[in-house]
Amino acid sequence: MTKYVYLFKEGQASMKNLLGGKGANLAEMTNLGLPVPQGFTVTTEACIQYYKDGKKIAPEVVEQIFAALEKTEAEFGKKFGDSKNPFLVSVRSGARASMPGMMDTILNLGLTDEAVEGLAKLTDNPRFAYDSYRRFIQMFADVVMEIDKANFEHLLEAMKEAKGVHLDTDLDANDLKKLVGQFKVKYQELKGEPFPQDPKVQLIEAVQAVFRSWDNPRANTYRMLNHIPYEWGTAVNVQGMVFGNMGQDSGTGVAFSRNPANGDNVLYGEYLFNAQGEDVVAGIRTPKPIAELKAENEALYDEFDRIAKKLEAHYRDMQDMEFTIEKGKLYMLQTRNGKRTAQAAVKIAIDLVNEGVLTKEEALLKVEPSQLDALLHPTFDPKALKAAKPITQGLAASPGAAYGRVVFTAERAAELVKKDKLPVVLVRQETSPEDIEGMVVSAGILTARGGMTSHAAVVARGMGTCCVAGAGEVKVNEAGKFFTINGKRYNEGDYISIDGSTGYVYGEKIATTEAVVSGDFATLMSWADEIRVLKVRTNADTPRDAHQARVFGAEGIGLCRTEHMFFEASRIKAMREMIVAKNLKEREVALAKLLPMQREDFIKLYKEMEGYAVTVRYLDPPLHEFVPHTDAEIKELAKDMGLEFEELKRTIEDLHETNPMLGHRGVRLSITYPEIAVMQTKAVIEAAIHVTKEGLHVEPEIMIPLIGELKEFKFVKDIVVKTADELIKKSGLNIKYLVGTMIEIPRAALLADEIAKEAEFFSFGTNDLTQMTFGFSRDDAGKFLPDYYKTKIFESDPFAHIDQRGVGKLMKMAVNLGNEVRPNIKTGICGEHGGDPQSVEFCHNTGLTYVSCSPFRVPLARLAAAQAQIRNPRK
Ligand code: PEP
Ligand code: MG
Numbered sequence: 068m069t070k071y072v073y074l075f076k077e078g079q080a081s082m083k084n085l086l087g088g089k090g091a092n093l094a095e096m097t098n099l100g101l102p103v104p105q106g107f108t109v110t111t112e113a114c115i116q117y118y119k120d121g122k123k124i125a126p127e128v129v130e131q132i133f134a135a136l137e138k139t140e141a142e143f144g145k146k147f148g149d150s151k152n153p154f155l156v157s158v159r160s161g162a163r164a165s166m167p168g169m170m171d172t173i174l175n176l177g178l179t180d181e182a183v184e185g186l187a188k189l190t191d192n193p194r195f196a197y198d199s200y201r202r203f204i205q206m207f208a209d210v211v212m213e214i215d216k217a218n219f220e221h222l223l224e225a226m227k228e229a230k231g232v233h234l235d236t237d238l239d240a241n242d243l244k245k246l247v248g249q250f251k252v253k254y255q256e257l258k259g260e261p262f263p264q265d266p267k268v269q270l271i272e273a274v275q276a277v278f279r280s281w282d283n284p285r286a287n288t289y290r291m292l293n294h295i296p297y298e299w300g301t302a303v304n305v306q307g308m309v310f311g312n313m314g315q316d317s318g319t320g321v322a323f324s325r326n327p328a329n330g331d332n333v334l335y336g337e338y339l340f341n342a343q344g345e346d347v348v349a350g351i352r353t354p355k356p357i358a359e360l361k362a363e364n365e366a367l368y369d370e371f372d373r374i375a376k377k378l379e380a381h382y383r384d385m386q387d388m389e390f391t392i393e394k395g396k397l398y399m400l401q402t403r404n405g406k407r408t409a410q411a412a413v414k415i416a417i418d419l420v421n422e423g424v425l426t427k428e429e430a431l432l433k434v435e436p437s438q439l440d441a442l443l444h445p446t447f448d449p450k451a452l453k454a455a456k457p458i459t460q461g462l463a464a465s466p467g468a469a470y471g472r473v474v475f476t477a478e479r480a481a482e483l484v485k486k487d488k489l490p491v492v493l494v495r496q497e498t499s500p501e502d503i504e505g506m507v508v509s510a511g512i513l514t515a516r517g518g519m520t521s522h523a524a525v526v527a528r529g530m531g532t533c534c535v536a537g538a539g540e541v542k543v544n545e546a547g548k549f550f551t552i553n554g555k556r557y558n559e560g561d562y563i564s565i566d567g568s569t570g571y572v573y574g575e576k577i578a579t580t581e582a583v584v585s586g587d588f589a590t591l592m593s594w595a596d597e598i599r600v601l602k603v604r605t606n607a608d609t610p611r612d613a614h615q616a617r618v619f620g621a622e623g624i625g626l627c628r629t630e631h632m633f634f635e636a637s638r639i640k641a642m643r644e645m646i647v648a649k650n651l652k653e654r655e656v657a658l659a660k661l662l663p664m665q666r667e668d669f670i671k672l673y674k675e676m677e678g679y680a681v682t683v684r685y686l687d688p689p690l691h692e693f694v695p696h697t698d699a700e701i702k703e704l705a706k707d708m709g710l711e712f713e714e715l716k717r718t719i720e721d722l723h724e725t726n727p728m729l730g731h732r733g734v735r736l737s738i739t740y741p742e743i744a745v746m747q748t749k750a751v752i753e754a755a756i757h758v759t760k761e762g763l764h765v766e767p768e769i770m771i772p773l774i775g776e777l778k779e780f781k782f783v784k785d786i787v788v789k790t791a792d793e794l795i796k797k798s799g800l801n802i803k804y805l806v807g808t809m810i811e812i813p814r815a816a817l818l819a820d821e822i823a824k825e826a827e828f829f830s831f832g833t834n835d836l837t838q839m840t841f842g843f844s845r846d847d848a849g850k851f852l853p854d855y856y857k858t859k860i861f862e863s864d865p866f867a868h869i870d871q872r873g874v875g876k877l878m879k880m881a882v883n884l885g886n887e888v889r890p891n892i893k894t895g896i897c898g899e900h901g902g903d904p905q906s907v908e909f910c911h912n913t914g915l916t917y918v919s920c921s922p923f924r925v926p927l928a929r930l931a932a933a934q935a936q937i938r939n940p941r942k
Contacts, residue, residue: 068127069112069127070110070131071109071110071112071113071116071125071127071128071131072107072108072109072110072113072128072131072132072134072135073085073086073090073094073107073108073110073135074105074106074107074135074138074139075090075093075094075097075103075105075106075107075108075306076094076097076098076105077094078090078091078093078094078095078097078108079091079094079095079098080092080094080095080382082094083163084111084163084299085110085111085112085302086108086110086111086161086302087108087111087160087161087162087163087301087302087304088161088162088163088164088165088403089159089160089161089165089302089304089401089403090108090110090161090302090304092401092402092403093106093108093304093306093401094108095381096378096399096402099377099378099381101374101377101378101399102396102397102398102399103398103399103400104306104307104308104309104398104400105139105142105143105306105307106139106156106304106305106306106307107132107135107136107138107139107304107305108161108302108303108304108305109128109132109274109302109303109304109305110302111162111163111299111300111301111302112300113125113128113278113302113303114278114281114300114301114302114303115298115300116128117275117278118278118282118300122275122278122279124271124274124275124278129271132270132271132274132305133267135305136267136270136305139154139156139305139307140154142307143307145307147177147266147267147270148177148179148181148182148264148265148266148267149181149182149185150181150182150184150185151185151188151189152185152189153177153178153181153182153183153185153186153189154177154307155175155176155177155178155182155186155199155307155308156176156177156270156305156306156307156308157172157173157174157175157176157304157305157306157308158172158173158176158270158273158274158277158303158304158305159172159173159277159303159304159306160172160277160280160281160301160302160303160304161301161302161303161304162281162295162299162300162301162302163295163299164293164295164299165403165406166286166289166290166293166295167406167525167526170277170280170281170283170286170301171210171276171277171280172206172210173203173206173207173210173211173273173276173277174202174203174206174308174343175199175200175202175203175206175308176203176207176266176269176270176273177266177269177270177308178199178200178203178266179264179265179266180264181264182266183196183197183199183200183247184196186199187240190313192313192314193240193244194239194240194243195310195312195313195314196240197240197243197244197246197247198235198238198243198312199310199312200243200247201219201223201243201246201247201250202343204219204247204250204251204254204262205219205220205250207262207269207272207273208250208254208257208258208262210273210276210280211269211272211273211275211276212254212258214254214257214258218253218257219250219253222246222249222250222253223235223246226238226242226245226246226249230242236341250262270305274303274305277301277303278300278301278303280301281300281301282297285503287856288503288504289503290862291856291862291863292503292507294862294863294868294905296862297859297862306400309391309393309396309398309400310343310391310393311339311340311341311342311343311391311392311393312341312342312343313341313393313394314341314394315340315341316340316392316394316395317340317341317391317392317393317394317395318338318339318340318341318342318391318392319338319339319342319343319389319390319391319392320336320337320338320339320354320357320360320389320390320391321336321337321338321387321388321389321390322334322335322336322337322338322357322371322375322387322388322390323335323336323385323386323387323388323405323407324375324376324378324379324385324386324388324405325379325385325405325411325415326411327385327387327405327406327407327408327411328407328408328410328411328463328464328465328466329408329410329411329414330407330410330411330412330413330414330415330418331414332418334357334358334371334372334375335357336356336357336388337354337355337356337357337518338354338355338357338360338390339352339354339355340363340392353516353517353518353537354518364395367392367395367397370397371390371397374388374397374399375388378402380424382402382404383419383424383425383429384404384405384415384419384433385404385405385407385411385415386402386403386404386405387402387403387404387405387406388401388402389401389402406525408438408441408465408466409434409438409439409440409441409442409466410441410442410466412433412434412435412438413434413442413587413588413591414587415433416430416431416433416434416591417430417587417590417591419433427594427597427598428598428937430591430594431591431594431595431598431930431933431934431937432934432937432938434591434930436904436907436927436928436930436931436934437904437927439588439926439927439930440923440924440927441465441466441467441532442582442588442926443582443619443923443926444467444468444533444582445467445468445469445579445580445582446467446468446568446579446580446582447468447564447566447577447578447579447580448577448578448579448580449580451577451578452577455564455573455575455577456573457571457572457573458552458553458555458572458573458574459538459540459541459552459553459571459572460535460538460569460570460571460572461513461514461515461535461536461537461538461539461541461570461572462518462524462535462536462537462538462570463535463566463567463568463569463570464521464523464524464527464534464535464536464537464567464570465512465524465527465532465533465534465567466533466567466568467511467532467533467567467568468511468533468564468565468566468567468568468577468579469490469492469510469511469532469533469564469565469567469579470490470492470510470511470562470563470564470565470576470577470579471489471490471491471492471509471510471511471562471563472489472490472491472492472559472560472561472562473491473492473494473550473557473558473559473560473561473562473563474491474492474493474494474505474509474559475493475494475495475543475545475548475550475559476505476545477493477502477503477504477505477506478505479491479505479559480493480505480506480508480509481504481505481508484508484509485508490509490510490511491508491509491510492509492510492511492512492513492563492564492565493505493506493509493511493512493513494513494514494515494541494543494550494563495512495513495514495515495523495543495545496514496515496516496543496545497514497515497516497517497521497522497523498512498514498521498522498523498526499522503526506523506526506527506532507532509532510532510533511532511533511534511535511564511565511567512527512532512533512534512535512536512565513534513535513536513538513541513563513565513572514534514535514536514537514538514541515537515538515539515541515542515543515550516537516539517536517537518536518537521536521537523536524536527567533565533566533567533568534565534567535565535566535567535570535571535572538570538572540552540553541572552572552574555574557574561574562575562576563575563576564576564577588926591930592620592926592929592930594933595929595930595932595933596620596929596933598933598936598937599911599929599932599933599935599936600911600932600936600941600942601907601910601911601915601916601917601918601932601935601936602622602623602895602916602917602918603620603621603622603917603918603919603920603925603928603929603932604621604622604623604624604625604626604679604680604682604895604897604917604918604919604920605619605621605623605624605625605919605920605921605922605925606624606625606626606627606628606897606901606919606920606921607621607624607626607627607672607922608627608628608629608631608632609631609632609668610668610671610672610674610675612921612922613671613672613675613676613922614675615922615923616922616925617675617676617677619922619923619925619926620925620926620929621679621922621925622679622680622917623676623679623680623681623682623917624672624676624679624680624681624682624919625682625830625895625896625897625901625917625918625919625920626682626684626770626830626897626919627672627681627682627683627684628684628687629665629683629684629685629686629687629747630642630686630687630688630693632664632665632668633661633664638664639693640704640707641657641660641661641664642657642661642688642693643693643694643695643704644656644657644660644704644707644708645657645658645661645743646688646693646694646722647694647704647708647715647718647719647722649718651742653708654740654742654743655742658742658743658746659746661746662746662749662750665746665747665750665751665754666749666750666753666754666757667754668754669681669683669750669751669754669755669767670754670757670758673754673755673758673763673765673767674758674763676765677763678763678764678765680766680767680768681765681767681768682767682768682769682770682807682830682895682897682919683747683751683767683768683769683770684770684771684772684809684897685734685737685743685744685747685769685770685771685772685783686736686737686743686747687732687733687736687772687773688732688736689727689728689730689732692727694719694722695719698712698716701715701716701719728835728838728844728845728846732772732773733771733772733773733774734771734772734773734774734779734780734783735773735779737771737782737783737786738779738782738783741783741786744783744786744787744790745786745790748769748786748787748790748791748794749790749794751767751769751791751804752767752790752791752794752795752802752804753794755767755802755804756794756795756798756800756802759798759800759802760800765802766802766803766804766805767804767805768804768805768807768828769787769791769804769805769806769807770807770808770809770828770830771783771784771806771807771808771809772808772809772811772832773809773811773812773835774808774809774810774812774815774822774826775812775814775815775818776814776815776818777818777821777822777824777825780808780822780825780826781825784806784825784826787806788806791804805827805828805893806825806826806827807826807827807828807829807830807893808822808826808828808829808830809829809830809831809832809835809897810822810829810830810831810832810836810878810881811831811832811833811834811835811836811839811898812835812836812839813836813839813840813877815881816836816877816878816880816881817877817880818884819880819881819882819884819885820884820885820887820888822885823884823885823887823888823889823892824888824889826885826889826892827889827892827893828892828893828894828895829881829882829885829892829893829894829895830894830895830896830897830919831878831881831894831895831896831897831898831915832897832898833869833874833878833896833898833899833900833901833906834866834898834899835898836874836877836878836898837865837866837869837870837874837898838866840870840873840874840877841865841870841873841874843865845866848866852864866899867899867900867903868900868903868905868906869900869903869905869906869909871909875909875913878896878913879913881894882894882913882914882915893916893917894914894915894916894917895915895916895917895918895919896910896915896917896918896919897919899920901918901919901920901924901928902918902920902921902924902925902927902928904927904928904930904931904934906918907928907931907932907935908931908934908935908938911932911935911936911939911941912935912939912941914941918932
């Protein structure tokens, strides 16, 4: 029979896949002899089975839960539902990868009308007993029965008002007992049945609720963002309760073994006396910094500090721990490798190497490549910042600087950003997991309430979004769409700026400046460079982008989209003239205008790249992106070209394509109009001659797009070689260049051996290759892909992460076929996937020479390439 339930004593850290992260670590802490309230874990396999059985818990799982329960009860010497000595448990989710706040937790399970009396007598603390009971009813109703908790919160508020008190802790036992009565009536009213009085029924319902929560919308969103597969399922941890709300000698807290914001090696966290966990996490009461515990109870602080150090040494990583103090005794409820900002991640990795704990390779694996983004993000321009005056200060919860228009709801944030792409700052009383989609699109997040471990702070750090939390002076009026600070009003749409590194908030837009690679970050990058074999280039079309990419360590340009060099208003006209030219003569006039622009650009690019390879991709303008659309634009162009409006309009109409992505673009243009390839070759080679004369070494790589047939390639290559060789010969210089192709049409991958006879390199254009392999329009797939996620047909966007099974198979085939004909053929990737860590790893494993990605992704790709080499060494 499958074992679905493990006592903590039966598990260990290595059983994460089965027990989830939390369960495996509770087992490990038990094995280490730490004070852990005992319990058991229902495995991820039980969760998977639950879904297989149509959301039904299997009888053998129930049976094994009850058997484990009995053993745990015996250990505590307590009994479920007992009127003298009742046993209470917490029920928590725990997947393989941590998903903070994404799934549901139930505390104080086991309380019934009878058990509560027992608890009151046993502890001689009826206030505590009824406080626990009312919390449990609310939580059970909310999490298990999906009854909105506001129904109960209103009753609590009404009770406090009636008593004329402000804090929950000011209510006495009788008040809370009355409240329990009211809660039960409310429960029955809303649920149509009484609150369950059998703790075993409560337990099985709760376990199923955790299983269900694996599939709730916020968990699904979090999983997608973090690439956590749906089929992993979650485990459920059932743990004997210890109580932090038993009076002033009890408490609860969360702490990190190092500072998760900046990486400093000091204990960092928060605690509250006379409280339960959710009070700290939900930001309902503002907790105290852990350092103050030393003053309040030095022995406890020292014990916790010792445990923190032991756990950190054991896991060889910074730990994020939850603890509870029950009547002066410390209990550990959880430990896990702590989430941290990018800045902290880099510092901790380097410190752990310097402390002799980790090797460089191990340290490199500790930093999440996608997190590096945060280090590259802008900070405020120092001059502008000096001139600005903060309007308030909150906690520096997640670093970086941002400005944007104020919005008050996640929906509005998403709506505005989608509409005009301008930044927004989400301002909330506090955030909750439902806000996740709005948080993702926001440039920054500002909350009025909650600490460093509040939802906003934790999630923003994870996403690398700048966040100021707990800014108490911010009075949010969500319904009125405004907030005030000391009486001054800020409305939706007003610009504010926030600094997640200092906690300052500014009532204006402050310019930002770009990041530089220095200090610990530069050290980490240099380690990555020592190890990786995969080269990292950049996609850059302008000298500015090329410069930025060099600062970030790019080793050349892997893709220069030459059509992008003509987006500017002052240049697009010449490009349009070329597109609408009706004959060779007209086209040559337009091309003559384009040539000097291109040549100048290439000179600048070669110089920025300081002798590294520069891959120039020949024109590939999807026509619909370039032709003028409005009558006004057509009129203007007609005037410039000395044409009649009607005539030009007709030409443009003739150019209309039903399917422009599969239309007259890429190599097809040079086949129809070879003069385009001639002009571009002149620009590439003349620019090379120019910089060579200035003493720079340059080896241009000319890349022909959208090839599906060797003869197409050969046709253009012949033009390139003829034009280039003539120019080089005339110059008397020794300039080398390569002519290669993009592999972005499936047919090119299938016939890569034929194409490699002529093509001197391959670069995978995985944007088009994905489009054409799936038959999904890259422009429109966003409309229906969400349905694929909802139905779990896809778990991620194939345009963001390489489809390794399908598109990846074509890539592998092309690499192998290419190598057969041209051993060690240079291969790269220049689709968007080149900056995605998973895809970079795939490219390493497939034996590519380089990846090419946007400048801001270069450091990420360098790290991902090093990690890939550590995991799967390649010569
Ligand atoms: C590609 O198709 O992956 C590519 C890099 O080219 P573009 O995005 O310009 O079509
Ligand atoms: Mg393409």
